[in-house]
Amino acid sequence: MSILSLHNVSLRYDPDGEPVLEDVTLDLARGDFISVIGRSGSGKTSLLNLAAGFLPPSSGRVLINSRPVTGPGPDRAVVFQDDALYPWQTVVENVALPLKLAGVAPAERLQTARRLLDSVGLGEHGQRRIWQLSGGQRQRIGIARALAARPEFLLMDEPLGALDAMTREMMHGLILKLWNDSRAGTLLITHSVEEALFLSTRVVVLAPFPGRIVLNEPFDFGRRFLSGENPRVLKSDPAFIAARERLVTAIHDEETV
Numbered sequence: 499m500s501i502l503s504l505h506n507v508s509l510r511y512d513p514d515g516e517p518v519l520e521d522v523t524l525d526l527a528r529g530d531f532i533s534v535i536g537r538s539g540s541g542k543t544s545l546l547n548l549a550a551g552f553l554p555p556s557s558g559r560v561l562i563n564s565r566p567v568t569g570p571g572p573d574r575a576v577v578f579q580d581d582a583l584y585p586w587q588t589v590v591e592n593v594a595l596p597l598k599l600a601g602v603a604p605a606e607r608l609q610t611a612r613r614l615l616d617s618v619g620l621g622e623h624g625q626r627r628i629w630q631l632s633g634g635q636r637q638r639i640g641i642a643r644a645l646a647a648r649p650e651f652l653l654m655d656e657p658l659g660a661l662d663a664m665t666r667e668m669m670h671g672l673i674l675k676l677w678n679d680s681r682a683g684t685l686l687i688t689h690s691v692e693e694a695l696f697l698s699t700r701v702v703v704l705a706p707f708p709g710r711i712v713l714n715e716p717f718d719f720g721r722r723f724l725s726g727e728n729p730r731v732l733k734s735d736p737a738f739i740a741a742r743e744r745l746v747t748a749i750h751d752e753e754t755v
């Protein structure tokens with residue numbers, strides 16, 4: 499089983515300055531869905547950038563299956579809040595792009611891209627241009643594209659941050675279904691405690707200055723949703739409400755843990 503690991507990782511942007519992350523240890527395995535929450539400046543995006551291989555740690559190790567990560571790779575797909583789609587290409591061409599870069603033959607990559615577009619409910623929109631779509635549709639395409647090359651890990655930085663509440667809720671169900679189908683080990687950075695709690699098999703809270711893990715707890719609300727439980731009922735479950743309070747307290751109270 500593939501595991502993306504951060505072992506005792508610290509990060510300084512300024513070699514003489516304070517660390518942005520200090521002694522962070524976290525394992526993301528296939529089938530995991532880990533959300534990272536925390537106050538602004540706690541190092542969430544920096545943590546994702548280390549996992550993606552965009553940045554090297556100042557100390558500690560970032561490993562995939564015990565081998566050092568030396569840069570970005572096709573085993574890790576990244577989705578940002580601002581979708582990086584190409585407006586001059588059609589929807590289906592955008593989704594097929596990672597397969598084109600991987601050298602997959604045109605017929606096969608179009609077939610895969612169409613299947614992914616169907617899975618995000620946009621099968622009818624393949625020939626449209628990106629500018630003809632709503633923000634929620636664009637994020638669905640961004641996630642479909644990220645999954646096209648079957649990455650082992652999906653790293654998402656606030657992918658739903660710009661969406662309205664209703665679209666966001668719809669996206670939660672979709673993200674859980676795609677995660678369940680792909681089994682890609684998923685790391686989600688979010689500002690929404692409820693989103694983290696509803697989606698994740700594990701929620702990690704970072705406290706700032708220096709960024710460090712102050713809470714790391716498993717949850718099963720996403721799995722319960724996938725087994726057919728109603729999301730509104732799940733979110734009013736006393737266990738959900740109590741967990742939300744614990745997470746909010748951990749974010750605002752550095753004495754936790």
Ligand SMILES: Nc1ncnc2c1ncn2[C@@H]1O[C@H](COP(=O)(O)OP(=O)(O)OP(=O)(O)O)[C@@H](O)[C@H]1O
Binds near residue numbers: 518537539542
């Ligand atoms: N490229 C950079 N160079 C120098 N400092 C940086 C850089 N990127 C981030 N920082 C600093 O590192 C700290 C953590 O930033 P980071 O973006 O990882 O936090 P975050 O938790 O994702 O914040 P937010 O919730 O506001 O997006 C902040 O103090 C930020 O100013």
